[in-house]
Amino acid sequence: MKNKESKRLFSTYNSCIALFRSAGLRGTSKWRLIDCRRLSKSTNTRDLWVRCAVLTATVVFLASMMWHWIPQKTSLNTEHRAQPSSQPAVARARCSPTVDMHHVGSCKPFASFQQDCSLSPEQAYSRILTAAAAALKGEKVREVKQGNGVTLINEYLPTNVWVLSGDELFVFPTCEVGDTFDIPLPSANRNSIAKVRSISPRVLEVEDFLTPEECHELISSAKPLMSRSTVSAEGDSAVSLQESSRTSSTAWLPPHSHTLANKLYDRVSSLVGIDFRKHEHVVVEDLQAIDKRGGSSVTAWQVLRYEVNQHYHIHHDYFDPVLHRGFLQGDGRNRFITAFFYLTDVERGDPRPITDYSDCNRGLRVPPKRGKAIIFYSLLADGQRSGGLDVASWHGGCDVHNGTKWAANYWITLKGVHPQR
Ligand SMILES: O=C(O)CCC(=O)C(=O)O
Ligand SMILES: [Fe+2]
Numbered sequence: 001m002k003n004k005e006s007k008r009l010f011s012t013y014n015s016c017i018a019l020f021r022s023a024g025l026r027g028t029s030k031w032r033l034i035d036c037r038r039l040s041k042s043t044n045t046r047d048l049w050v051r052c053a054v055l056t057a058t059v060v061f062l063a064s065m066m067w068h069w070i071p072q073k074t075s076l077n078t079e080h081r082a083q084p085s086s087q088p089a090v091a092r093a094r095c096s097p098t099v100d101m102h103h104v105g106s107c108k109p110f111a112s113f114q115q116d117c118s119l120s121p122e123q124a125y126s127r128i129l130t131a132a133a134a135a136l137k138g139e140k141v142r143e144v145k146q147g148n149g150v151t152l153i154n155e156y157l158p159t160n161v162w163v164l165s166g167d168e169l170f171v172f173p174t175c176e177v178g179d180t181f182d183i184p185l186p187s188a189n190r191n192s193i194a195k196v197r198s199i200s201p202r203v204l205e206v207e208d209f210l211t212p213e214e215c216h217e218l219i220s221s222a223k224p225l226m227s228r229s230t231v232s233a234e235g236d237s238a239v240s241l242q243e244s245s246r247t248s249s250t251a252w253l254p255p256h257s258h259t260l261a262n263k264l265y266d267r268v269s270s271l272v273g274i275d276f277r278k279h280e281h282v283v284v285e286d287l288q289a290i291d292k293r294g295g296s297s298v299t300a301w302q303v304l305r306y307e308v309n310q311h312y313h314i315h316h317d318y319f320d321p322v323l324h325r326g327f328l329q330g331d332g333r334n335r336f337i338t339a340f341f342y343l344t345d346v347e348r349g350d351p352r353p354i355t356d357y358s359d360c361n362r363g364l365r366v367p368p369k370r371g372k373a374i375i376f377y378s379l380l381a382d383g384q385r386s387g388g389l390d391v392a393s394w395h396g397g398c399d400v401h402n403g404t405k406w407a408a409n410y411w412i413t414l415k416g417v418h419p420q421r
Pocket of ligand 1: 304312317395396397398407409
């Protein structure tokens, strides 16, 4: 009897273990609820089998639920990660139901547009082109940009957009001093922040636009080529004069620095929101563009060096039709944007104004800082084709008090403009 009983207990225990094993589990003493040893000691065998079967079925059921749940959770994660590429989260945030449309550089909208946020970004973009053309009475609308100069293709429209007609070029809207724009610089694989420093003239400042290594490379390429800076003679801009108003030294960078210059060409293009390659009437100015007699091959970089007490008195970068009539004949070229770069930190004794309207104690000051870019406009945004000059763009480089100031000019020039005064 004892033997029979122990056989029964043994077989109950084994069956219990077998059941759990088939469910991929272990019936151990740790798991009180499904402890095979305890179950096998029970005298009511049928009851034991029923309890054991119910427990096993529960465990199998729970296990299979978990089995399905884990892969499901993983696939949800995958979907979540995939979201940015299909862009619904980003695009929805950009979908403003009301979009104000502006002319280039303008802070006042000329029309508003009710957007259907259920449309795809492409459809939304093509609808705004149509709406802008209708609002502009059929004018040929070319492009719609955000405030930072980025074309709004494949994105829903934000609250404010800038509409470009014909061959109009993007101009930063300088609505409030301190406004900032996130500027993507694909050629540098990073973004920069452009900060509005002045509304009129339009002046924006961008910290760390150039890396310290790039500043160093521009300086060392220019160093052996420096000569006294000149100004264009009134009446004949092809004639360069040494004047007491500009006492710095200048070098136009030679082609051996083209690798850096080419890289920076694209970066400056992104900075000002204009694809230079796409517009025939946009040229970056090099020495030959100014000097009709030709000259050696150079890039668009004009590097400047100011020693103590050297300066460039206030002036305009545009060519005034009254003073430079000869120069403006031909292809009617004039400076539109000055991109100006500081290549060194100039030691600060007392604060020194750098950009100024009348004298060095008044006006907007932009302290030199290595890598910083300044953008300002010499032509009015709405006068790009007529050459509407922005008289407010007076500026200068004040006397350096301490150390050496290295800087560079990069002029974005338009062809075929007809200046008015
Ligand atoms: O050096 C500066 O701060 C200004 C230079 C300048 O305005 C120029 O070279 O046209
Ligand atoms: Fe200037």
